[in-house]
Amino acid sequence: MNTLQKIGQLLHQKIGLSVKTVGESSIKSAVRTRMAKNNITHRQDYVNFVETSTEELTSLIEECVVPETWFFRDCEPFEYLKTKVLTLSKKYPILKLLSMPCSTGEEPYSIAMTLLEAGLKPESFKITALDISEIALASARQAVYSEYSFRGIQNTSIIDKYFTNVNSEYILNDQVKQQVKFQRSNIVDVTNRHLSQHYHVVFCRNLLIYFDNKQKELTYQNIHKMMVPGGLLIMGHAESTSTPASLFANCAVEKTFSFTCRDKNISGQEQQAKNTKKYAVDEITEKYTTKPFSRYLKYNQTNNKETIPKPTIDPSSAIEDAQTLADQGKFDLAIKICEKYTSNDQVNDEAWYLLGLINDGQGRTDYAEKYFRKTLYLNPQHYEALVHLSLLLKTNGNESAAKQMMQRANRVKKSSSQTNSASQS
Ligand SMILES: C[S@@+](CC[C@H](N)C(=O)[O-])C[C@H]1O[C@@H](n2cnc3c(N)ncnc32)[C@H](O)[C@@H]1O
Structure with a gap:
């Protein structure tokens, strides 16, 4: 094994980095920098040094990591989070979110601004942000940024609202x-404290691209342990294709790289508790696939004139059931339930909205657009439908219509937060 391979092996063991994916030249350059700083001229001497000095290993890691990040990076995941916030916060009164790795803080602070913009109270959510780099963390805690950190931002009013501009610096408000x-933390060696946190939302973007397959697999297992079943995972776009379907169900909402944490490997005791849960997915599936309901669904689909008894199921729970099934990736049955529901009750905006979401997730964007428009026809104030339709129009290249739709969404949100504060005072 040559000296570079030895260093590569050390970095892989300690932080999961794979030389193949990061590129030999970046590792060589980092090693050269560290050798010069320590006045070492032979690479073998440096290997001996870094293998025995924890301090030097930390400095080498600092030199190798890629801290590249910016506010509202990729933007769609944040828009998507905004649409999920109300449902999530109803379910979890104190929402626990994780940004890992967080680098210099732009990602977790973007999450915080998204939640505040969605109308959440500061006491109703907590964000934990982890990274291996102390240098990046120190800068994150300071929260003073240059214009370059805003290169992805479209809505500049957010800068005026949350930052104070002093000369060329932007100071984030308290x-x-x-x-x-x-907190400093190594993603390949997550402590039990974090593993037992049961986060409701996790952002893990732009790190696993530097890992090999084995390391990715271990990391996904750790992330799965850290989350509640049904929790929302957001990956980076290049990583989303390697996210294992056995642990996470793809939400399949374009450009959001979002997944639902599956409930898996649960203990006997937990299984028993789960079995008694009202909305367990198997129970719901059974409810809609056993007669007479399944025959009724079939009847609706084929227009068969045979007389089928009406289902005895309470229709008010149907939308909730369809939502649960969609969250677990059971899209076909979820669609059938919604279609059945909308054929009986044409004016239920939530059923049309869910149909829009599922079709969007499945890439049937023309249907999705039709259903979001139907939702808005029934309820012009439907915030989530406005945001989703805006994202869809943007994806289809219709920038100006997308912008108008987003402006409409913002007006709806503003007026609903004014109504809320008026009713509280
Ligand atoms: C490209 S940044 C991603 C930041 C942010 N998630 C984003 O997408 O904008 C990658 C970050 O991963 C951190 N990192 C690298 N290896 C790590 C490890 N083993 N554990 C935790 N953080 C790590 C680096 O310090 C760096 O800040």
Whole structure:
């Protein structure tokens, strides 16, 4: 094994980095920098040094990591999170979110601003942000940024609202800062403290691209342990294709790289508790696939004139059931339930909205657009439908219509938060 391979092996063991994916030249350059700083001229001497000095290993890691990040990177995951916030916060009164790795803080602070913009109260959510780099974390805690950190931002009003501009620096306000707690942590060696946190939302973007398959697999298992079943996982776009379907169900909403954490490997005791849960997926599936309901669904589909008894199922739970099935990736049955529901009750905006979501997730964007428009026809104030339709129009290249739709969504949100505060005062 040559000296570079030895260093590569060390980095792989300690932080999961694969030389193949990062590129030999970046590792060579990092090693050269560290050798010069330590006045070492032979690579073998450096290997001996870094193998025995924890301090030097930390400095080498700092030199190798890629801290590249910016506010609202990729933007769609944040828009998507905004649409999920109300449902999530109803389910979890204190929402626990994780940004890992967080680098210099732009990602977790973007999450905080998204939640505040969605109308969440500061006391109703907590964000934990982890990274291996102390240098990146120190900068994150300071929260003073240059214009370059805003290169992905479309809505500049958010900068005026949450930052104070002093000369060429942008200082983040305390309201956002105090929503995020930063800690040093190694993703390949996550401590039990984090493993047992049961996060409701996890952002893990732009790190696993530097890992080999084995390391990715271990990391996904750790992320799965850290989340509640049904929790929302957001990956980076290049990583989303390697996210294992056995642990996470793809939400299949374009450009959001989002997944639902599956309930798997649960213990006997938990299984028993789960079995008694009202909305367990198997129970719901059974409810809709046993007679007479399944025959009724079939009847609706084929227009068969045979007389089928009406289902005895309470229709008010149907939308909730369809939502649960869709969250677990059982799209076909979820669609059938919604279609059945909308054929009986034409004016239920939530059923049309869910049909839009599922079709969007399945890539049937023309149907999705039709269903979101139908939702808005029935309920012009449907915030989530406005946001989704805006994302869809943007994806289809219709930028100006997308912008108008988003402006409409913002007006709806503004007026609903004014109504809320008026009713509280
Ligand atoms: C490209 S940044 C991604 C930041 C942010 N998630 C984003 O997408 O904008 C990658 C970060 O991963 C961190 N990192 C690298 N290896 C790590 C490890 N083993 N554990 C935790 N963080 C790590 C680096 O320090 C760096 O800040």
